[in-house]
Amino acid sequence: QVKLQESGPGLVKPSETLSLTCTVSGASISTYYWSWIRQPPGKGLEWIGHILYKGNTNYSPSLKSRLTISVDTSKNQVSLTLASMTTADTAVYYCARALIGRTYPDWLDPWGQGTLVSVSS
Amino acid sequence: QSVLTQPPSVSETPGQRVTISCSGSSPNIGSNIVNWYQQLPGAAPKLLIYNDNQRPSGVPDRFSGSKSGISASLAISGLQSQDEADYYCASWDDSLNGLVFGGGTKLTVL
Numbered sequence A: 001q002v003k004l005q006e007s008g009p010g011l012v013k014p015s016e017t018l019s020l021t022c023t024v025s026g027a028s029i030s031t032y033y034w035s036w037i038r039q040p041p042g043k044g045l046e047w048i049g050h051i052l053y054k055g056n057t058n059y060s061p062s063l064k065s066r067l068t069i070s071v072d073t074s075k076n077q078v079s080l081t082l083a084s085m086t087t088a089d090t091a092v093y094y095c096a097r098a099l100i101g102r103t104y105p106d107w108l109d110p111w112g113q114g115t116l117v118s119v120s121s
Numbered sequence B: 001q002s003v004l005t006q007p008p009s010v011s012e013t014p015g016q017r018v019t020i021s022c023s024g025s026s027p028n029i030g031s032n033i034v035n036w037y038q039q040l041p042g043a044a045p046k047l048l049i050y051n052d053n054q055r056p057s058g059v060p061d062r063f064s065g066s067k068s069g070i071s072a073s074l075a076i077s078g079l080q081s082q083d084e085a086d087y088y089c090a091s092w093d094d095s096l097n098g099l100v101f102g103g104g105t106k107l108t109v110l
Helices: none
Strands: A003-007 A018-025 A033-039 A046-052 A057-059 A067-072 A077-082 A091-100 A105-111 A115-119 B009-012 B018-023 B034-039 B046-049 B063-068 B071-076 B085-093 B098-101 B105-109
Touching: A003 A091, A003 A105, A018 A033, A018 A091, A018 A115, A033 A067, A033 A077, A033 A105, A046 A067, A046 A091, A046 B098, A057 A067, A077 A091, A105 B034, A105 B046, A105 B085, B009 B018, B018 B085, B018 B105, B034 B063, B046 B063, B071 B085
Parallel strands: B009 B105
Antiparallel strands: A003 A018, A018 A077, A033 A046, A033 A091, A046 A057, A067 A077, A091 A105, A091 A115, B018 B071, B034 B046, B034 B085, B063 B071, B085 B098, B085 B105
8 A cells, every 4th residue: 555644844934945755655666756736725736746766857837946856766755845935835735646647647646644834934 | 727627616415416527728638638636624635536537446436527628527426425525627738738736626515
């Protein structure tokens, strides 16, 4: 059974950099794509980006300039770094395994439980 | 403003059937598969329908998905109180080169 667990700071200050880790168990990180998704409080889901273990990444155009997603195969972890945080980045951040449908890694299963990140001074 | 358009809310009584629509455009639903996610209150989203109309193991056959052109639908029959949740459609968008979600639909079982 594949399980994902997000971890990171619950609070970051405006202009700081967010670093989150997703620890994967039950599957090798070197086999699949891995995605990050976020959900502002009371709002809908927003895709952040994904990575293949080789390092191939694809980022949301709206976050691309501030975003880095990486993998650590030795720890079976996926990481997210988002720079220049603002209050608009306050959200629950989820990681998920991304499976290839017809062409793209577009269906997400399973998801981690998510971690709430608040941006406040 | 989401790239995929869903009704904000739908409601129906137990035992009945409800459908949730998801409207897109040529670069997304018109060219790629649609997946649906169920988010129960306070929980993470869960894959409900993949590849337009396939159910993952463990998802009851009361849930079904369909797609035609640039629109997709999720149907839930034999509604139960535990189906109360937010439902999201998603599809890859060739123009944005990324995954796009609908704004979500809150299902209330009256």
